[in-house]
Amino acid sequence: MASRKLLLISLTSLLAIPLTAFAGGDRDDDHSFGHLNRRDGIRRVLLLSIDGMHALDYLNCVNGGYCPNLGALGQTGVNYTRTSTSKPSDSFPGLMAIVTGGTPRLVGAFYDVAFDRVLAPPFHDTSNGVFSGPCNPNVANGTTTEYEEGVEFDQTLLNGGAPGASLTDGGVQSIDRSRLPRDPFTPDATNGGCAPVYPWNFIRANTIYGVIHAAGGYTAWSDKHGVYAAVSGPTGTAIPGNVDDYYSPEVNSNVIALPGLTTADGLACSVAGNPPTPPDNNGGAWTDSFQNIRCYDQLKVNAILNEIDGKTHLGISKAPVPNIFGMNFQAVSVGQKLIEKGVKGGYTDAAGTPSASLKTAIVFVDDAIGQMVAELKKQGLLEHTLLVVTAKHGQSPIDPNRFEEVGKGITTTPADVLAGAGFMPPPPIGGAPENPNTPDKMTPTGPLSAIGPTQDDISLLWLATGADTTAAVNLLEQNGTAIGLGQIFYGPSLEPMFNAPGLPPNGDPRTPDIIVQPNPGVIYTGSHKKQEEHGGFAQDDTNVMMLISNPSFKASTVTTFVETTQVAPTILKALGLDPSNLDAVRKEGTSALPGLNFKSDHD
Numbered sequence: 359m360a361s362r363k364l365l366l367i368s369l370t371s372l373l374a375i376p377l378t379a380f381a382g383g384d385r386d387d388d389h390s391f392g393h394l395n396r397r398d399g400i401r402r403v404l405l406l407s408i409d410g411m412h413a414l415d416y417l418n419c420v421n422g423g424y425c426p427n428l429g430a431l432g433q434t435g436v437n438y439t440r441t442s443t444s445k446p447s448d449s450f451p452g453l454m455a456i457v458t459g460g461t462p463r464l465v466g467a468f469y470d471v472a473f474d475r476v477l478a479p480p481f482h483d484t485s486n487g488v489f490s491g492p493c494n495p496n497v498a499n500g501t502t503t504e505y506e507e508g509v510e511f512d513q514t515l516l517n518g519g520a521p522g523a524s525l526t527d528g529g530v531q532s533i534d535r536s537r538l539p540r541d542p543f544t545p546d547a548t549n550g551g552c553a554p555v556y557p558w559n560f561i562r563a564n565t566i567y568g569v570i571h572a573a574g575g576y577t578a579w580s581d582k583h584g585v586y587a588a589v590s591g592p593t594g595t596a597i598p599g600n601v602d603d604y605y606s607p608e609v610n611s612n613v614i615a616l617p618g619l620t621t622a623d624g625l626a627c628s629v630a631g632n633p634p635t636p637p638d639n640n641g642g643a644w645t646d647s648f649q650n651i652r653c654y655d656q657l658k659v660n661a662i663l664n665e666i667d668g669k670t671h672l673g674i675s676k677a678p679v680p681n682i683f684g685m686n687f688q689a690v691s692v693g694q695k696l697i698e699k700g701v702k703g704g705y706t707d708a709a710g711t712p713s714a715s716l717k718t719a720i721v722f723v724d725d726a727i728g729q730m731v732a733e734l735k736k737q738g739l740l741e742h743t744l745l746v747v748t749a750k751h752g753q754s755p756i757d758p759n760r761f762e763e764v765g766k767g768i769t770t771t772p773a774d775v776l777a778g779a780g781f782m783p784p785p786p787i788g789g790a791p792e793n794p795n796t797p798d799k800m801t802p803t804g805p806l807s808a809i810g811p812t813q814d815d816i817s818l819l820w821l822a823t824g825a826d827t828t829a830a831v832n833l834l835e836q837n838g839t840a841i842g843l844g845q846i847f848y849g850p851s852l853e854p855m856f857n858a859p860g861l862p863p864n865g866d867p868r869t870p871d872i873i874v875q876p877n878p879g880v881i882y883t884g885s886h887k888k889q890e891e892h893g894g895f896a897q898d899d900t901n902v903m904m905l906i907s908n909p910s911f912k913a914s915t916v917t918t919f920v921e922t923t924q925v926a927p928t929i930l931k932a933l934g935l936d937p938s939n940l941d942a943v944r945k946e947g948t949s950a951l952p953g954l955n956f957k958s959d960h961d
Contacts, residue, residue, distance in 0.1 A: 400908065400932040400956060401742040404662070404730065405684030405925070407456065408723055408903070409449065410691035410753040410892070413439050414710040416903040419720050427728035428905070431745060435907030436953050440919045443751050445855065446816055446873075447892050447899040450505060450588075452750030452922065453581070453686070457565040457589045459926030460942030463856045466562040466868045467588075469812050469893070470506040473820035474539065475860070475867035477501050481536040481549040484508035493540045493552035498861055500783070500823070501539050503868075505557045505585040507610045509537040518584050518608045525614075526607045526657055527672060530598060532584040533557075557588040558598040563941040565591035566682060566926050571600040573935055575681035578603035578665050580658040582610075582688060603680065605661045605671040609688055610643045613650045619657070622725035623718075627653035640698075644688070646887070648703065648715045651692040652722045658685040659726045666733045679739065681933065686750065687726070693719030694753040695890045704889050708757035740909060744932045747905040748922055753890045754815050754898035760879030761889050768842040771882045772817040772874045775837050781830045783822040813882035814893035817841075817874035820859075827871050834874060842880035847873040906954060916953045924951045932956045 417439075419425035420432060444455040444462065446469055454460070454467045462468050471488070478499035479491030486508030493499060510532040512519025518532025533556070540552035567577050568591040577600060579589045584606045590598030598604065615634040619627040628634045638647040644654040661671035662685055670677045693703045693716035703715040712720060727747070734740040755761055762768055776782050812818045821830055831848050834841065847855070848871065857866035878896045881888065892899050904920065906928070927937035928950040942948045 399742065399934065400744045402679065402681045402683070402739070403744045403746060403929050403932060404734070405456070405682065405746045405929070406727065407453070407684070407686040407748060407750045408690050409686055409688055409750050410694045411687075411720075411723075411749040411903045412710065412752050412756070412898065413441060413901050413903050414756070415690070415712070415720065416905065418710050418712070419724065424717060424721050425724040427724045427731060428747070431727070431731070431747065431905060431907040433913050434909050434911045435745075435905050436911060436914050436916060436951075438904035438906075438916045438918075438920050438951065440917055441748065441902050441904035441922060442900045442919070443749065443902050443922045445895050445900065446818065447751040447894060448814070449582075449686075449750050450586075453586060453589065454561055454563075454565075455921070455923045456748065456750065456925045457567060458561065458563045458591070458942050459566075459923045459937075459940050459948040460563045460946055461855075461923065462868075463866075464563050464942055464946055466560070466866075467505075468868055468870065469818060471502060471504050471812055472818065472868065473501070473812075473870070474503050475500045475820075475865075476542070476862070477503060477555060477867075478540040478542045478552055480504075480509075480538055480540065480554075482534070484537045485510070485513050488537075493542050493550045495542050495545070495551060497542060498867070499542050503539045503555075503560070504537075505560065505583075505588070507583050507608055509533055510584055510608065513608055513610055514612045516607050516611045516614060518606070518611070520584075524672070526616075527605065528584060528608065529604050529606055530584050530587045532606070532608065535596070554596075556596055556598070557585040558590040558600075559592050559594060561588055561592065563591070563945075564939075565589055565600070566929050566940070567591055567600040569930060569935060569939045570682050570933065571602070575933075576602050576678040578605075578671065578680040578683035580605040580661050580671065580685035582606065582686060583608060603665065603670055603677060603683075605658065607654065607657050609645060609651075609654060613638070613640070613642065613644055613647065616653055616657070619653060619660075621652045621656045621722060622659065622729050623652070623722045625649060625652055625722075627656065645692050646696070646698065648693060648696060648698055648701075648718065651689045652719070655687050655689050655722070655726065658687075659729060661685070662730055663733050666730065666737055666739065668737075679737075682929065684746075687723050689719040689722055690716070691751075691753060691892075693717075695888045697887050697889055702758075702889060704758055705756050706758065708759070710756050743908070744929070745905075745907040746925055746929065747903065747907070748925060749902035750922075751892040752899045752902050753892050754894060754896050755879035755890060756898045757879070758889065762842055762877070762880045764882060764884040768876075768880060769840045770837070771813055772819060772834055772841050772872075773813055773882075775834060775841060776819060776821070776830055779830075779833055781821050781825045781833070783820070814891040815876065815879075815881050815896070815899065816894035817872075817876070817882060818870040819872040819874065821871045825871075831872060834872070841874065842876040843874065844877040844880075845875045847875070904951075906951065911954075914953060916951075918952060920951055923948050928954065 478493035517528035520528030
């Protein structure tokens with residue numbers, strides 16, 4: 359009974375809108391660091407990713423009057439209309455671009471589920487179907503690399519199955535090390551003799567979290583999976599030591615009622631009953647409902663409010679107000695993609711007019727950001743806080759008339775074409791890609807062969823050892839109509855963007871052999887619940903919103919092409935830290951965003 363009471367106290371502390379930790383006054387000097395112990399300039403950054411939010415969405419919602427809070431930030435902000443996210447435009451490389459300043463060429467993050475020609479398979483199968491296998495020490499092995507919910511102890515639970523965790527709070531403790539890829543060149547007493555590769559050590563570049571933490575700053579982040587503690591950057595340990603406060607309720611867990619939680623736009627997240635039910639009691643995951651996803655996001659919103667109030671994300675203990683903190687929103691992405699019981703989200707035309715479901719999601723996010731700004735004002739912190747609002751990725755297609763899926767308009771996928779001809783590595787031998795019989799990898803023409811979710815509105819193809827790349831490309835060209843082929847990248851056409859594929863020292867073990875960009879609107883996932891996806895290189899995938907705001911700024915618009923990689927050096931510059939402390943700045947020449955003037959030692 360005592361443990362149950364403690365659990366309820368923890369849940370209530372998180373779900374309730376947090377109380378003020380200190381009464382009145384400007385607390386901005388309490389937790390500054392280094393030379394930021396001055397009374398002017400930026401002392402903290404609130405970084406927000408509205409996943410899926412296009413530059414067009416921001417323009418439409420502000421001009422349409424249904425984003426008053428984002429509109430107000432724009433009155434003291436710089437709006438970048440030609441911002442590109444990472445290529446591929448998936449969540450993992452998208453987030454890493456924002457926090458490292460680097461591209462997949464440097465960082466090595468191509469997708470949540472990708473391939474590495476050196477690493478070895480996990481010791482145990484992941485729950486998303488990546489097969490376990492032997493780890494042969496001191497040689498290149500080759501395996502699918504999964505850094506999403508499938509490596510958690512129990513992805514059906516909001517806490518990811520973390521041992522001893524409260525109902526909503528698994529964090530990095532939800533990661534099952536036996537389901538991680540393994541390094542054959544690093545011995546380990548368990549896991550078949552090879553060390554697991556934690557997500558923060560998988561990436562090959564440092565992050566703003568590492569730089570800020572090393573300078574004495576306090577850091578926090580909230581996201582959708584435990585593995586996104588990768589924002590820490592490499593630590594060489596089993597702990598993401600550069601993130602002081604990490605929160606990650608599992609977005610693909612089974613929906614539950616959340617008593618006491620009300621979203622920023624007034625949705626009650628528990629319906630009275632015995633037992634209580636979520637607002638949309640459809641039995642699916644949070645991403646399967648236009649309503650439930652807002653409740654999920656509000657958990658992270660309340661974590662931010664707690665941190666603004668000088669508490670940890672659960673709100674049950676005091677902590678410094680972070681110098682860098684933030685979260686990702688899922689509601690807009692779901693509002694764009696989802697078809698729920700015949701009700702479509704997305705857009706009604708090529709001008710980006712949102713459907714009712716998508717508009718509701720955008721309004722919710724705007725209201726939630728309004729809560730954060732109000733709390734910063736209440737605590738006297740807004741003047742010295744920089745708000746960065748952008749997106750890990752966009753979503754395609756905006757124009758609903760361009761949508762084509764497997765079985766409707768196109769008949770197969772690039773991976774299926776190549777697997778049928780023996781070009782793909784066969785599971786489970788030899789570093790196998792995903793189990794093709796996993797239920798969510800099924801298409802109208804049968805199971806997806808080999809690649810699985812690495813095919814969304816792009817196809818990343820890692821061929822079997824010794825396969826003839828040119829012959830594989832020729833086969834794809836011959837099936838161009840069937841796969842909705844737009845453009846193929848391989849060999850010399852791939853290398854301006856990425857390192858050459860192959861084994862070290864002459865190749866990059868993570869670069870795909872072939873990338874197929876289909877025609878705009880073509881979706882390979884085969885899911886009848888989706889009408890949009892991301893991952894590709896198309897305009898709708900990559901052109902995202904970017905707004906940098908502080909009360910001292912004058913409103914301006916920058917139409918010069920910029921990239922989300924430029925967020926990382928911009929944040930360090932704003933905090934008075936040297937951007938060249940980032941690997942990406944030194945190795946890829948990533949520059950800070952134009953049009954901003956900070957009181958900094960490194961202008």
